[in-house]
Amino acid sequence: MGRKYTSEVMINTVHQILDGSTSVSLAANKLNIDISTVWKWVQEYNVNGLDYFTERPRNNTYTKEFKQSVIDEYLEGTDSLLNLSLPNATEIGSSAFYNNNIKDLSLAKAKKVGYAAFHSNNLVSVDLPETEKIDIKGEKNWNDLNDKLCLRPESIKISLLANGEVVETLTVTEDDDWKWSFIDLDKYQDGEEIVNSISETSVDHYSSEIDGFNVTNTLIPDKTSLQIIKVWKDDGTLRPESIVIKLYENSVEILAKS
Numbered sequence: 001m002g003r004k005y006t007s008e009v010m011i012n013t014v015h016q017i018l019d020g021s022t023s024v025s026l027a028a029n030k031l032n033i034d035i036s037t038v039w040k041w042v043q044e045y046n047v048n049g050l051d052y053f054t055e056r057p058r059n060n061t062y063t064k065e066f067k068q069s070v071i072d073e074y075l076e077g078t079d080s081l082l083n084l085s086l087p088n089a090t091e092i093g094s095s096a097f098y099n100n101n102i103k104d105l106s107l108a109k110a111k112k113v114g115y116a117a118f119h120s121n122n123l124v125s126v127d128l129p130e131t132e133k134i135d136i137k138g139e140k141n142w143n144d145l146n147d148k149l150c151l152r153p154e155s156i157k158i159s160l161l162a163n164g165e166v167v168e169t170l171t172v173t174e175d176d177d178w179k180w181s182f183i184d185l186d187k188y189q190d191g192e193e194i195v196n197s198i199s200e201t202s203v204d205h206y207s208s209e210i211d212g213f214n215v216t217n218t219l220i221p222d223k224t225s226l227q228i229i230k231v232w233k234d235d236g237t238l239r240p241e242s243i244v245i246k247l248y249e250n251s252v253e254i255l256a257k258s
Contacts, residue, residue, distance in 0.1 A: 005031065007053040013038065014045045132187040136160065136196055138213035140178035144206070151219065157201040158215070160185075162194050 013031070016022045017038070024042065028035040044052040142152060159169040160182045172180050187193060198215070200208050206217040228245055247255040 010041050010053050011045075011050065014041050017042055018045075133184050134187045136182040136185060136198075136213055138180055138198060138215065140172065141214065141216040142178070143216055144219035149219070151205045153203055156203060156217075159199045159201075161197045161199060163189070164195075164197075166199075 009031075013022075013027050017024055017027060022030075024038050025035055028038045031038070041052075138158070140156065144152065155171050155173045156178075157169055157171055158180050159166045161167065162185075168182060170180050170182075172178060185194075185196070196213075198210060198213050200210070200215050202208065203217055205220055207220055209216045209218070226247070230243065232239060242258050245257050246253050247257075
């Protein structure tokens with residue numbers, strides 16, 4: 001590998017960093033090398049173990065089918081020997097066997113890179129990143145002249161949809177300032193980012209408009225109808241062929257009919 005330092009120096013340095021007796025920067029200063037070099041040693045050790053610091057024979061022991069079957073058993077929860085940290089992991093990625101230089105077995109469902117490694121028949125546990133979490137927050141805007149007609153409901157129901165499926169419904173009231181929050185949600189599912197949206201149970205007397213995770217409810221004016229009957233008090237000889245009836249709102253003409 002063209003190393004400047006012996007395997008023993010590199011291994012001892014990594015062990016000291018991992019047990020907390022030194023830091024990456026202090027170790028780099030002591031050895032008079034770049035911090036990135038020491039950090040690479042630590043990363044390689046976490047992935048490849050001691051094999052990274054020693055020459056290894058290039059003879060493959062396990063078949064592709066065997067490696068795939070072991071990984072499938074782990075993912076299905078049937079293999080209790082694999083002591084890897086996968087808390088709700090969705091970004092599993094490539095798993096690898098590094099014993100006898102066998103590595104990089106890709107999984108079809110993999111989206112990001114993660115590693116499970118065997119070293120000389122000893123299992124090395126490597127933590128994979130936890131699933132990223134997000135919070136979703138929204139609020140209600142009432143467009144109803146400050147509830148002048150006293151038609152606002154006591155509560156509303158807001159549902160969260162993940163990829164089009166309802167996963168949670170909240171009851172929101174004025175005591176909540178008409179605001180809602182969906183907390184600690186998974187950002188990904190099976191390696192793909194979840195598409196989140198909200199819906200609102202219909203509110204009587206109001207129309208609903210959703211913008212992102214906020215909702216505006218607009219009061220729907222009540223409808224009425226007028227029937228006008230013309231009464232003639234004459235003998236009918238001077239009546240016109242037609243008349244025009246005009247409708248006014250607040251002294252403004254809004255409609256005219258013949």
